[in-house]
Amino acid sequence: MTHPSIPGFTEHRVPVDDGVTLNAAVGGTGSPVVLLHGFPQTHVMWRHVASDLAADHTVICPDLRGYGASDKPAESGPEVYAKRTMARDIVRLAAALGHDRFTLAGHDRGALVAFRTAMDHPETVSHALFLDILPTLDMWDALHGVSAAVGFHLYLMAQPPGLPERMIQASADTFFAHFLDAWTSTPDAIPADVRAHYLAASAAAVPSIVADYRASAGIDVDHDTADRDAGNRLTMPVTVLQQDWGAALGYHAQGLWSAWAEDLRHRTVSCGHFMAEEDPRLIASEIRALVGR
Numbered sequence: 001m002t003h004p005s006i007p008g009f010t011e012h013r014v015p016v017d018d019g020v021t022l023n024a025a026v027g028g029t030g031s032p033v034v035l036l037h038g039f040p041q042t043h044v045m046w047r048h049v050a051s052d053l054a055a056d057h058t059v060i061c062p063d064l065r066g067y068g069a070s071d072k073p074a075e076s077g078p079e080v081y082a083k084r085t086m087a088r089d090i091v092r093l094a095a096a097l098g099h100d101r102f103t104l105a106g107h108d109r110g111a112l113v114a115f116r117t118a119m120d121h122p123e124t125v126s127h128a129l130f131l132d133i134l135p136t137l138d139m140w141d142a143l144h145g146v147s148a149a150v151g152f153h154l155y156l157m158a159q160p161p162g163l164p165e166r167m168i169q170a171s172a173d174t175f176f177a178h179f180l181d182a183w184t185s186t187p188d189a190i191p192a193d194v195r196a197h198y199l200a201a202s203a204a205a206v207p208s209i210v211a212d213y214r215a216s217a218g219i220d221v222d223h224d225t226a227d228r229d230a231g232n233r234l235t236m237p238v239t240v241l242q243q244d245w246g247a248a249l250g251y252h253a254q255g256l257w258s259a260w261a262e263d264l265r266h267r268t269v270s271c272g273h274f275m276a277e278e279d280p281r282l283i284a285s286e287i288r289a290l291v292g293r
Helices: 043-053 083-096 109-120 136-142 145-157 163-170 172-182 192-203 206-216 219-230 253-258 280-291
Strands: 010-017 020-027 031-036 057-062 102-107 125-131 234-242 261-268
Touching (some): 031 043, 031 109, 031 280, 043 057, 057 083, 083 219, 102 109, 109 125, 125 280, 136 219, 145 163, 172 192, 234 253, 234 280, 253 261
Parallel strands (some): 031 057, 031 102, 102 125, 125 234
Antiparallel strands (some): 020 057
16 A cells, blocks of 8 residues: 655564564654554654654654554454554564664554553553543543534444444445544645545555454453553653543543543643644654653
């Protein structure tokens, strides 16, 4: 699959599990920063931020398992797309590239993988940044009543295998384009060639994207619940940037995140959901500030 590239970055194919190889764009020199993309995107969403950070960091931008040019194993059980499994992929990827400790930033689905990576591998993740998510447990609790309509896709893809895949595949471009349009405050932040890449990559990955979301309504909830019940928290410096969804959905985002992170910086931003493309200078600045804590 051809796609827009990040100038100065080289793409690598790195085996991380039996039959699973990740595609990752790598560039720059200095302390390592790993950037995980969201839905319905690929590593290309980090093109501006990665180019900025490469001046003083080694930057690693993978396509998550099931997305982009990375392998898409069949959903033979819930653990295949559990965030715990996807987190292990990221740790193995970084190790294969020579890094046993790194700063980790994630957006949307990638932020959920980043959260699980930081929870499961605190000795590996030195700093963590999460863009526009709540932890899985809090996300489901925040969605209730008619306000939950904003998350209709979460409920659709939580259904058993078969129906959601067929429905989405029947109109894949329309389905994925809906989110690119509805969640973007700055339309020209995603140019035509990048938009076409996202739509093509997502249409080619419907079963694995659905499996990723399905896991977040099942096995990921179990893993997060076990951590919450055990009192486990993120111990590294954490930054969270979010839109102001709390007022509409009736939750206090900073309060929810404070229950999970001991050293938290929480900030509400004015750009749309696709922050790394709408305000890349802000995101790069926040990552540098996080590394300095």
